Amino acid sequence: xxxxLLSDMTEFHxxxxxxxxxxxxxxxxxxxxxxxxxxxxxxxHSGLLPSxxxxxxxxxLFPEIDQKWFTNKSRPVFELxxxxxxxxxxxxxxxxxxxxRPLTGTEDFMYQNITLSPLTSTTGQVDNICMMIxxxxxxxxxxxxLESTQVTLxxxxxxx
Numbered sequence: 001x002x003x004x005l006l007s008d009m010t011e012f013h014x015x016x017x018x019x020x021x022x023x024x025x026x027x028x029x030x031x032x033x034x035x036x037x038x039x040x041x042x043x044x045h046s047g048l049l050p051s052x053x054x055x056x057x058x059x060x061l062f063p064e065i066d067q068k069w070f071t072n073k074s075r076p077v078f079e080l081x082x083x084x085x086x087x088x089x090x091x092x093x094x095x096x097x098x099x100x101r102p103l104t105g106t107e108d109f110m111y112q113n114i115t116l117s118p119l120t121s122t123t124g125q126v127d128n129i130c131m132m133i134x135x136x137x138x139x140x141x142x143x144x145x146l147e148s149t150q151v152t153l154x155x156x157x158x159x160x
Contacts, residue, residue, distance in 0.1 A: 025095075025133030028119065031078060033058045033071075036128060045097040045110065062095055070094075077116045077129045086114040088140050099137055111140035 025045065028037035034057055038050040046053075048061070059067045076082045086094060088111040097110040113134045118126040 023135070025131070027058075027131040027133070028128050029058060029074075029131060030128050033074075035061070037130075041133070045100065046095065064096060065094060074116055074129060077118050078126050081118045081120070081126055083118070084116040086112075086116075088113055088136050092140070095133070106141050106145075107137050109137075110135050111137045 022039070023041060025041040026037060026039040027035060027042060030036055034055050035053045036055075038048070038053045042053075043049055053061055059065055059070075073084055073086065077084050093109055093112045094114055095112070097112075099107045099110055113136045115132045115134075117130045117132065119128040119130055121127050
């Protein structure tokens, strides 16, 4: 085996390992919203193995997702090659995952920010999109606490 081929294989192995261990959910979906990739974050938080979700429709796996809304949100990603964003202030989560810090966390579920990115094929077409799910529960809980404290302070100031 040539050194260049061995180097390429090593680099590919590293990238696959990073995809599986990064603390971000990574899901690749085709135009029919069938799952093509499901990383370790997704496995850990959903309880579903990659072999259980591969080639299955996201809406069948998670019927609570508003299919029309998500399809409309994804359309510009496929057609215009633009990224799309879903932030927790608009929609607390897309996939209802439990808060995995039950002792230190104050929330019942994981708040999520999501980025939808086009994935261009070798032919230049966007046949797949990547959904990146970020756990922003700590940020959301802190903001909610700050807002609650501001309301309490405002009410206290009105009484005094």
